[in-house]
Amino acid sequence: xxxxxxxxxxxxxxxxxxxxxxxxxxxxxxxxxxxxxxxxxxxxxxxxxxxxxxxxxxxxxxxxxxxxxxxxxxxxxxxxxxxxxxxxxxxxxxxxxxxxxxxxxxxxxxxxxxxxxxxxxxxxxxxxxxxxxxxxxxxxxxxxxxxxxxxxxxxxxxxxxxxxxxxxxxxxxxxxxxxxxxxxxxxxxxxxxxxxxxxxxxxxxxxxxxxxxxxxxxxxxxxxxxxxxxxxxxxxxxxxxxxxxxxxxxxxxxxxxxxxxxxxxxxxxxxxxxxxxxxxxxxxxxxxxxxxxxxxxxxxxxxxxxxxxxxxxxxxxxxxxxxxxxxxxxxxxxxxxxxxxxxxxxxxxxxxxxxxxxxxxxxxxxxxxxxxxxxxxxxxxxxxxxxxxxxxxxxxxxxxxxxxxxxxxxxxxxxxxxxxxxxxxxxxxxxxxxxxxxxxxxxxxxxxxxxxxxxxxxxxxxxxxxxxxxxxxxxxxxxxxxxxxxxxxxxxxxxxxxxxxxxxxxxxxxxxxxxxxxxxxxxxxxxxxxxxxxxxxxxxxxxxxxxxxxxxxxxxxxxxxxxxxxxxxxxxxxxxxxxxxxxxxxxxxxxxxxxxxxxxxxxxxxxxxxxxxxxxxxxxxxxxxxxxxxxxxxxxxxxxxxxxxxxxxxxxxxxxxxxxxxxxxxxxxxxxxxxxxxxxxxxxxxxxxxxxxxxxxxxxxxxxxxxxxxxxxxxxxxxxxxxxxxxxxxxxxxxxxxxxxxxxxxxxxxxxxxxxxxxxxxxxxxxxxxxxxxxxxxxxxxxxxxxxxxxxxxxxxxxxx
Numbered sequence: 001x002x003x004x005x006x007x008x009x010x011x012x013x014x015x016x017x018x019x020x021x022x023x024x025x026x027x028x029x030x031x032x033x034x035x036x037x038x039x040x041x042x043x044x045x046x047x048x049x050x051x052x053x054x055x056x057x058x059x060x061x062x063x064x065x066x067x068x069x070x071x072x073x074x075x076x077x078x079x080x081x082x083x084x085x086x087x088x089x090x091x092x093x094x095x096x097x098x099x100x101x102x103x104x105x106x107x108x109x110x111x112x113x114x115x116x117x118x119x120x121x122x123x124x125x126x127x128x129x130x131x132x133x134x135x136x137x138x139x140x141x142x143x144x145x146x147x148x149x150x151x152x153x154x155x156x157x158x159x160x161x162x163x164x165x166x167x168x169x170x171x172x173x174x175x176x177x178x179x180x181x182x183x184x185x186x187x188x189x190x191x192x193x194x195x196x197x198x199x200x201x202x203x204x205x206x207x208x209x210x211x212x213x214x215x216x217x218x219x220x221x222x223x224x225x226x227x228x229x230x231x232x233x234x235x236x237x238x239x240x241x242x243x244x245x246x247x248x249x250x251x252x253x254x255x256x257x258x259x260x261x262x263x264x265x266x267x268x269x270x271x272x273x274x275x276x277x278x279x280x281x282x283x284x285x286x287x288x289x290x291x292x293x294x295x296x297x298x299x300x301x302x303x304x305x306x307x308x309x310x311x312x313x314x315x316x317x318x319x320x321x322x323x324x325x326x327x328x329x330x331x332x333x334x335x336x337x338x339x340x341x342x343x344x345x346x347x348x349x350x351x352x353x354x355x356x357x358x359x360x361x362x363x364x365x366x367x368x369x370x371x372x373x374x375x376x377x378x379x380x381x382x383x384x385x386x387x388x389x390x391x392x393x394x395x396x397x398x399x400x401x402x403x404x405x406x407x408x409x410x411x412x413x414x415x416x417x418x419x420x421x422x423x424x425x426x427x428x429x430x431x432x433x434x435x436x437x438x439x440x441x442x443x444x445x446x447x448x449x450x451x452x453x454x455x456x457x458x459x460x461x462x463x464x465x466x467x468x469x470x471x472x473x474x475x476x477x478x479x480x481x482x483x484x485x486x487x488x489x490x491x492x493x494x495x496x497x498x499x500x501x502x503x504x505x506x507x508x509x510x511x512x513x514x515x516x517x518x519x520x521x522x523x524x525x526x527x528x529x530x531x532x533x534x535x536x537x538x539x540x541x542x543x544x545x546x547x548x549x550x551x552x553x554x555x556x557x558x559x560x561x562x563x564x565x566x567x568x569x570x571x572x573x574x575x576x577x578x579x580x581x582x583x584x585x586x587x588x589x590x591x592x593x594x595x596x597x598x599x600x601x602x603x604x605x606x607x608x609x610x611x612x613x614x615x616x617x618x619x620x621x622x623x624x625x626x627x628x629x630x631x632x633x634x635x636x637x638x639x640x641x642x643x644x645x646x647x648x649x650x651x652x653x654x655x656x657x658x659x660x661x662x663x664x665x666x667x668x669x670x671x672x673x674x675x676x677x678x679x680x681x682x683x684x685x686x687x688x689x690x691x692x693x694x695x696x697x698x699x700x701x702x703x704x705x706x707x708x709x710x711x712x713x714x715x716x717x718x719x720x721x722x723x724x725x726x727x728x729x730x731x732x733x734x735x736x737x738x739x740x741x742x743x744x745x746x747x748x749x750x751x752x753x754x755x756x757x758x759x760x761x762x763x764x765x766x767x768x769x770x771x772x773x774x775x776x777x778x779x780x781x782x783x784x785x786x787x788x789x790x791x792x793x794x795x796x797x798x799x800x801x
Contacts, residue, residue, distance in 0.1 A: 003316050004113040011098045011106040013044035017702035018695050020046060022320075023110045023117050024346045024705075025137060028052065028330030029144035030075075030263055031345035034108070034117050037081040037135065037149065038097035040169075046176045046702075049075045050345045050352065051265055052328075053338040054214070055407040056207040058184040062416060063425040069414070070406040072341065072352020073187045076170040076203050078216050078261040081151060085123075085131055086246070087160040095165075096123050096131070104130075112323045115141055115299040116292070130156030140291060142298035144332045145268075145281055147261045150288045153247070154254040162249055164257050166220040167242035168193070168203040176348040177703045179418045188214070193241040195234045200282050201241040204275045210407065213266035215274035217282035222247045224255035258288040269335075302326055306368050307747030307755070310717060314741060317689045318717065321710035328707055329361065334371040339379040339405060343704025350704070353404040353412050354379075356439040357708030359625075360664065364715045366450040367726075367748035373447045374456060380440050381460040383409025384467060387437075391471050398470025401440055403433045421596075422603035429498040429506040432491040434475075437468045438517035442625060445524055450726040452751045458536050462528055466544060469525035469554055472518040476557045484562035490514050492573060494618040495662070496598050496608040500575060510574040513621050515561045519638060520626075522558035526551055559637055569650040570619050582611040582657075593698065595661040614658045616665035620651060623672040627725055627734065648676050655680075663691040663709035671720045674736045682740050688713050718746050722760060726750065730778035730785070731767075735760055735798055753777060757793070768793035 008019050023034025035047035050072050057070040085093045098106055098121060105122035117137045124130045137149040153162045170193075174185040191205045202217040220232070224247050232243045247255045262281030264274035271277040285291065306326065310318055328344040339354030340361050358376055365373045380401070386409030387399035394400060402411035413431040418424075444465050448457040476485040489507030491498050492514055499506045529537060529551050541547065563570065566577030587594050594600060598608045598615065608615075617624070622631055628644070635642035651672055660666055670684035687696060691709050695701040718724065721741060723734025731750060737743075737760055745759045756777060757768035769777050771791035779786045782799035 004111065004319065006110040006112065006320055008108045009106075011103060013099070016044040017046055019108065021346045021702050021705055022324075022692065023108060024324070024327065024344070025115065025117055025139040025147075026327035026330075026345050027139050027141045027144050028326075028328065028332035029336065030139065031327055032079065032139055032147065033346065034110070035079060036098055036119065037079040037137075037151075038083070038095070039099060040080075041172070041175065044099065046347075047077045047079050047172075048176055048347060049078060049263070051075060051214075051263070051267075052333065052336055052341070052345060053407070054207070054210075054212055054265055054267065055352065056187040056210045056212070058187065058208065060183040062182050065416065067183065067414065067416065069183055069351060070353075070412050071174050071185075071187065072345075072348065072406075073207055073212075074172050074174045074176065074348065075214055075263070076168055076188070076205065076216055077172055078147065078168055078218060078263070079149075080167040080169055080242075081135075081149070081164065081220075081257070081259055083133070083151070083153065083162055083164045085125070085129065085158075085160065086163055087129065087158050090160070092163055093125060096121075096133075110320075110323075112319055113299065113303065114292075114296045115139075115323075115327075116295075129158040131162070132156060136292070138292060138295050139327075140295045140298070141302065141330065142294050143285075143291075145262050145264055145277070146285055146291065147263070148259065148285075148288055148291050150256055150258045150292075152254050152256045153249060155249045155251055157251060159250050160248075161246045162255065163244060163246050164220075164222070165242055165244045166201075166218065166257070166259050167240060168201055168216050168218055169240050170203050170205050171239040174348050179420050180348070180351075182418070191239045193236045193238070195236070195241065195243070196279055197283060199232060199243070200279065201234070201243060202275060202279050202282075203239075203241050205239075213274045215264050215278040217262050217275075217278040219260045219282040219285065220245065220257065222255065222257045224248060224253075260285045260288065260291070302330065305749070305754075307745065307757075308714060308717065309745040310741065311743065314686075314689060315744075317693060318713060320693070321689075321713050324705055325361065325364070325707065325711045325714065329365065329369075329372055329376070331369060331372065334369075334375040336375065337379060337382060338376075340376055340707065342707060344707045347702070347704025349700065350404070351406075351412070353406055355404060355708075356433075356436045357711075358443055359439040360667070360708035360715065361711040362443045363446060363719060364711050366447050367718065367750065370447065370451040370453070370749065373443075373451070374453065377440075377444055377447060377456070377464075378460070380443075381464055384464055386410055388467060391474070396471055396474040398472070398474055399437060399464070399467035400434060400471050401437045401468070403431050403436050419599045419602050421599040424602070426602060427506075429491060430495065432489065432498065432507055433493070433495075434471075434490050435493065435511070435514045435517060437471060438514070438521050441465050441468045441521045441524065442517070446726075450750065457528070458532055462532060462536075462540060463544070465521070465528060466525050466540070466546065469522050470544075470546075470550070472521055473550070473554055473557055476518070476561060479562070482562055483560070485557050485560050486510055486562045487515055487518060492618045493621050494572060494614040494616060496613060496615040497573070499609055501579070501607070501610045508573040508575075510562050510564050510571075512563050512570050512572060512619050515563055516622055516634060516638070517625070519558045519561045520634060522554040523637065526554050526558065559639070561638060563635070563638055563640060567653075568646070569653045572614065572618050572654070576612065579612045580610055582613050595659050595697065597659045597661065612657050614654060616658065616660065616662035617654070617668035617672075619654055620668055620672050623647070623651070624668045627723065627732075628675065651676055660687075661697075663688070663697060663706040664712065666691065667709055667712040667716060671716055674720060674738060678736075678738055682738050685713075685716065685738065685741070688716070717741065717744060718748070722746070722758060722765075724748075724758075730780050731756070733758075733765060733779060733781045733796075735765055737762065750777065751775075753790070764795050764797055766793060766795050
């Protein structure tokens with residue numbers, strides 16, 4: 001069972017918020033952090049419940065400037081359930097919690113297979129009387145609006161009663177990230193509370209500006225054998241609703257209290273209003289045992305579609321990562337208008353915004369839950385008009401997607417951010433990361449290649465891709481001196497560099513990653529125009545007012561975009577090679593952890609813009625997106641030769657100059673180095689695996705898991721180590737297993753085949769295609785084409801194996 005469980009022994013207040021994030025339960029519609037139900041928000045605890053896509057906008061004044069922020073809203077807390085002992089003939093004891101006196105045992109276990117969190121505690125008073133408490137919690141994977149927890153109490157050496165207080169708490173704020181402390185954080189208003197049928201409480205409120213109605217209802221029932229419990233006493237305030245039950249208990253006897261919760265918002269379809277839906281949902285919900293059984297069946301079906309078998313501790317961590325990805329983006333997500341929140345539904349870091357992390361998430365989902373990938377691309381398509389307006393406002397055409405997106409697709413990136421090391425608010429120019437548009441286009445193309453969904457590609461996908469291509473063509477400027485097109489005034493994935501030293505305006509010229517991916521977008525857009533059915537192409541061109549002359553220009557730009565070089569390597573951007581070198585050893589001696597060199601240098605009165613240092617993979621991202629052959633072809637199209645030696649030299653150059661201030665960096669380095677330096681690849685792979693588990697960024701995981709990095713580790717095994725590509729109506733394989741990960745199995749959904757089985761060994765790969773009717777699967781390995789018929793398997797030898 002250890003392979004499917006994550007257990008924390010003992011109680012450690014210093015680690016509590018981290019554990020709460022990693023023990024979050026969710027179902028794609030909403031998620032609740034793994035906080036203790038006996039405690040309220042404080043230094044050690046932060047209960048949080050988040051509904052996917054439920055945002056609200058507030059205005060703050062910081063450093064003399066007006067700042068408008070949109071946040072994923074922390075909704076009313078449904079967890080509260082506290083308890084105390086009433087021995088026969090005595091007064092009630094204190095309310096018990098892990099933070100109070102008397103705790104002698106404590107354990108928390110996250111069961112990945114069943115999707116439950118089980119918390120166990122034992123308390124002992126000064127007279128030796130013990131109370132054992134075990135609580136099982138679930139957020140239902142089959143019924144997305146339901147959650148429940150069963151709390152069992154066992155008396156040790158005494159008789160009397162357990163008094164239980166169950167409630168709903170609407171007096172919550174977004175206060176889970178300390179550095180946001182100066183920003184407005186009260187998102188809820190117009191609270192109402194009430195009760196129904198004696199055992200059910202309800203709470204209704206609204207978000208202040210987005211005006212989303214939110215309703216929760218909680219049914220609490222005690223089970224205690226033949227002895228009757230006292231009647232529930234209800235206490236209602238403007239923002240909270242509570243009930244108290246007194247449950248008789250005998251020595252050695254176990255009594256249970258079940259709390260079942262329904263959560264709805266006014267964004268939900270097929271309801272008259274959220275309050276009615278929540279109350280009816282709680283009243284009509286089955287008992288806990290039936291809820292648990294149906295919840296486990298729903299998880300069983302999801303795990304069946306997510307085969308990933310890797311031996312050892314790496315496999316155990318990968319399973320945890322997969323669990324959290326599936327809790328954030330489940331089959332229920334296919335029915336929602338939501339994007340990929342960079343920190344999951346696990347906390348408030350990045351304010352719940354959508355960045356480019358789908359670039360690391362969708363490749364996994366494409367091959368298991370393509371309907372979810374399509375829905376996430378639908379989120380981008382519905383915000384295509386906003387991206388086109390942003391481009392027009394910038395004097396361009398096409399679509400300029402925001403670096404940070406929320407509810408309506410406008411740019412949500414902050415103009416200031418706090419450096420906690422110096423205490424100063426500094427300018428934030430991250431909205432110049434226009435490469436997010438290429439990420440959207442890449443995701444459209446990859447989804448359609450994997451799924452064969454031509455209907456999407458020829459409609460919403462084509463419109464999205466062509467509008468992004470239009471933007472790149474609009475920003476590309478011809479430089480007669482270079483006889484090349486250039487893209488100026490941007491930021492790359494690195495994020496450290498946002499301007500040239502001593503420059504008065506932000507932005508960099510010819511970021512290599514930006515230019516190469518823009519060239520790829522333009523080439524794919526041109527290719528798509530030729531492949532579209534004639535009637536569809538005509539209608540789309542008329543709608544977009546697109547003509548042949550414009551697409552011919554795309555072809556020209558895609559072949560003549562400038563890629564800078566210096567000293568025998570690809571330059572991260574024009575002029576990168578002229579920046580100063582940093583004394584890395586000196587800074588490591590002075591500061592130890594230098595992942596966030598930008599904060600260190602700013603606190604010293606310096607800037608990272610002066611140095612050849614990178615926060616994360618930038619140029620090397622090209623090796624993540626494109627296979628060696630495809631990347632070489634892209635550079636050849638641009639008029640450059642990129643052979644293995646040149647790429648290896650470039651990788652080694654930037655490996656020495658990267659601080660890995662992002663969890664994505666180790667992942668990308670592992671991916672790229674797997675085909676260059678295998679021993680070093682495992683060092684980075686191990687860091688990517690443990691990034692959240694060990695909180696290598698130093699406190700960030702407690703604010704929300706890093707969803708892109710977690711999904712990326714899954715894809716590192718699924719595609720990175722197998723060399724798996726889906727193109728030209730075939731599965732292309734080019735395995736590069738590491739010694740530490742040389743034997744594993746993945747199951748993928750490819751086109752109409754639901755479970756193509758890939759088993760990687762040191763010298764061979766096994767491909768199995770399930771039995772139902774379908775076309776044979778073409779597999780390309782080492783230049784050889786093989787065909788695997790439905791209901792058969794084949795072992796294929798690796799080149800040089």
